[in-house]
Amino acid sequence: AKESVLNVCMDAKHHKTKPGPEGALHGQCAPWKDHACCTAETSTGAHQDQSYLYNFNWNHCGVMPEKCKQHFIQDTCLYECSPNLGPWIDQVDNSWRRERILNVPLCKEDCDLWWEACKDAVTCRENWHKGWNWTTGTNRCPRGSICQPFKYVFPRPADLCEKIWSNSYKYTTEHQGGGRCIQMWFDPANGNPNVAVAKYYAQNGGDASPAPRAVLLLLPAALLSLL
Numbered sequence: 001a002k003e004s005v006l007n008v009c010m011d012a013k014h015h016k017t018k019p020g021p022e023g024a025l026h027g028q029c030a031p032w033k034d035h036a037c038c039t040a041e042t043s044t045g046a047h048q049d050q051s052y053l054y055n056f057n058w059n060h061c062g063v064m065p066e067k068c069k070q071h072f073i074q075d076t077c078l079y080e081c082s083p084n085l086g087p088w089i090d091q092v093d094n095s096w097r098r099e100r101i102l103n104v105p106l107c108k109e110d111c112d113l114w115w116e117a118c119k120d121a122v123t124c125r126e127n128w129h130k131g132w133n134w135t136t137g138t139n140r141c142p143r144g145s146i147c148q149p150f151k152y153v154f155p156r157p158a159d160l161c162e163k164i165w166s167n168s169y170k171y172t173t174e175h176q177g178g179g180r181c182i183q184m185w186f187d188p189a190n191g192n193p194n195v196a197v198a199k200y201y202a203q204n205g206g207d208a209s210p211a212p213r214a215v216l217l218l219l220p221a222a223l224l225s226l227l
């Protein structure tokens with residue numbers, strides 16, 4: 001198993017260099033307090049509108065409904081605090097981070113509930129990482145874009161979860177508790193379920209589908225056997 005991808009923090013804007021206990025983490029980030037990549041300060045920022053984290057404005061097309069915002073807060077907590085995303089860390093040369101997460105297999109429930117809570121919220125962009133007007137110091141809709149309900153911008157839950165953060169997540173049909181998908185939401189009373197998920201993918205490859213491995217390893221062997 002690739003032990004090196006277990007218990008790590010990505011090299012990004014606010015992450016600690018390695019995971020460790022935090023006496024307390026704020027609100028929805030509390031489940032990660034025993035072993036976290038975020039500081040208490042970052043966890044507080046995760047709950048604020050236009051926080052110092054990214055100066056990101058959730059309310060760029062009018063006020064985001066509270067029930068929807070809760071899912072964005074939970075996404076921020078997972079992104080900033082989780083020490084179990086190592087199998088999906090990828091090098092990048094963004095101005096603001098050296099590493100990102102790519103294709104994290106998100107549990108079906110986490111994505112479906114996020115979409116359901118946000119389907120009537122409004123936005124002007126499909127990819128929230130890029131293309132904003134930052135001239136005022138916070139993101140505003142670029143000229144020529146239009147504000148539309150999420151359900152038109154992201155017709156299916158997979159569109160939301162995959163596209164909004166440039167494929168940080170991969171939509172899956174795997175269920176919470178099955179050990180094959182990462183949970184944004186979990187009850188820490190039963191431990192962090194993502195520990196076992198990271199272990200599984202560290203062994204079996206960060207890609208959820210076996211197809212690329214089969215092509216790389218089995219197909220050349222099959223062709224050689226023909227000679």
Ligand SMILES: Nc1nc(=O)c2nc(CNc3ccc(C(=O)N[C@@H](CCC(=O)O)C(=O)O)cc3)cnc2[nH]1
Pocket residue numbers: 054056075076079094095096100101128129130131132133139165168169
């Ligand atoms: N799951 C998840 N994955 C993420 O990658 C993630 N990233 C953020 C960070 N969000 C953002 C959003 C916009 C910009 C930004 O400055 N965008 C500029 C381009 C900057 C650049 O690439 O140089 C823009 O054009 O709008 C930075 C960070 C928050 N939650 C996340 N959640």
